[in-house]
Amino acid sequence: MASRRSAPEPVANAGRPTRAPTIHDVAAACGVAASTVSRAFSRPERVNAATRARVLEIAEQMGYRPSPIARALPSGRTTTLGLLIPDVTNPFFFNLIRGAERQAAAAGYTIVLADTDESAEVEATLVDRLFRAVDGFVLASSRLSDRQLRAAHARGPLILVNRRVSPVPGVVIDSTHGLRRATEHLVSLGHRKIVYLGGPRASWSDASRWRALQSACRRLDVDLVRIGPLSPTVEAGVAAADAVLLEEATAVVTFNDLLAIGVIRRLHARGISVPGDISVLGNDDIFGADFCHPPLTTLAAPIETAGRAAVDLLLAALAGDSAESRRQVILPTRLTIRDSTGPAPASSDARRHTRTPSAERTG
Amino acid sequence: MASRRSAPEPVANAGRPTRAPTIHDVAAACGVAASTVSRAFSRPERVNAATRARVLEIAEQMGYRPSPIARALPSGRTTTLGLLIPDVTNPFFFNLIRGAERQAAAAGYTIVLADTDESAEVEATLVDRLFRAVDGFVLASSRLSDRQLRAAHARGPLILVNRRVSPVPGVVIDSTHGLRRATEHLVSLGHRKIVYLGGPRASWSDASRWRALQSACRRLDVDLVRIGPLSPTVEAGVAAADAVLLEEATAVVTFNDLLAIGVIRRLHARGISVPGDISVLGNDDIFGADFCHPPLTTLAAPIETAGRAAVDLLLAALAGDSAESRRQVILPTRLTIRDSTGPAPASSDARRHTRTPSAERTG
DNA sequence: GTGAAAGCGCTAACAC
């Protein structure tokens, strides 16, 4: 927003800003060198208390504000962190953004937010473009390849969220334990066959959840089938619900809550009761999971904590704390039982709705 | 993320980045002057096609990326837009952020996102701090005073969302018409007394909605009382529900959907039916308004469009289009009828729940 | 069409 040329007189020409005062203007007004003004702001302890006070006061009077741009050029530090998200409107990321933003702000850093539109190509372009403009990156649910991520990490500080690529530091939400609890929960309710509604193809979380669910189901000897990959949206859930019915399962676990909400909506529309006929279990516990109908049983993911932790790791890396910055933070999920899961229907009931799918589809 | 000193050799020292190649490195490798390399990137038409091609190719090979910081210093342009939001976790703003982000990205701009934590002071500090780091601001639901906003506008490009302060350009969502429709809707259902649950004290939208509701109620001769100011959250809605009952109204209109969801939750907990005993009408149509229980009748606000429009105005201002950049965009809301509003109960019923509030409160 | 040179506003040695 800097304009140029004109002198820094306090002319009130609204809209057409006058040149903002620089360090030199302040220096001249104070009768000191520019470097002293610089120090008064960035290294206050290295300047005489009296002169510092005078400099600060006059600077304040003149309306002087240090230019972050000019400051960043010689120092190499922008006090800015890049946060890349596949889809800013996915509610899953809201609290991630919040956590990251809060933690960054607390440390005097500003967040540059960009949406990669679920595209590896866009993501790569953004990393390239922002590389010199930020001190480091937090990449949430990155769609880049392992190779690309390692290369980016070699170029500068980089933290991954929900992705694990050695040796890049990161924070992952581990659903392994939670999905075992979830499976036990379903089995205890009499469910013997589960459908998993998978997430996006390139999603690390999806792969990880699928593996965890497979292992839990094997151990507990329950049938498991997978449908997907699916876009992690309500609409995709609506569209997948009919396929779920064809599988003749009594329970469905979804990659995320959005899919779960979509499935429930479609099942309701078809007159199928949740959890009476089919139990639905989500993942993430997003905003709304507690007030949808029925309230969703889901694996709560501590995503705000993850955002905070990612920024902490990044700040540690920037501070040169190599031990801390090599860490992998693992956050567990927590099974949150609400009303979308219930006892499996007696087997005849369970199948009534799915035995004649073609007839029902026309309804 | 620039490091310094070391030569730009392609050493594979992971984590410790080598100095990134500059325009001078490329120039040397091409046997041209640095200014030619500069032009090849920023003014391609002013350089011979052949040399341009060579420069671009060698630059690509060397992995050269222009530094946005260094570029911004002499040019004064950062190709970055500041977006300030009172609360990034408020779902109302999600689509605003999306709209702004998409529109900015399409024009090659990057969004710097900051959360003002609903505080005028934090907001003022952020504007100050980011002023020289961005080309302009979009302030959503600003908590600053009119005076502060005019001053900021005089310093540089600034667009307001959901706030109207002449002569600062902006986009507002006008609920006047929508609230009249909403009131008619309620009156047609037999409601004669409405409670309005107000939003934050400093909210322009709240004042505007209150005025619109007053005028609609006066015209239609229905009783209207106001409760608030309230924080625009589910929790505040829960907490305000009991006070609503004391007013012996049959309908409640809330500043936003979050409050509506909170009110409904508390009413349910008390065994009061929505819309059987009381109708609830929200504002905004946020994510979740369609799948909460009962689905919310609400005034849908085109907030993503607002985000897009705000960035458009800002880009116009940056392009020096003074006509366009002085515009006020007004976006209407749309009454979306779902299931949280219904016929007013017969008057004896309507009062049963509120006549003995102290007795009920203990239950 | 291309090069040389002078900054943009600040930081960071290095003297004094």
Place this chain on the structure above:
DNA sequence: GTGTTAGCGCTTTCAC
């Protein structure tokens, strides 16, 4: 403790 002097990597006149 403070001033002097170089830059940081790029853009931008101004010559040629």
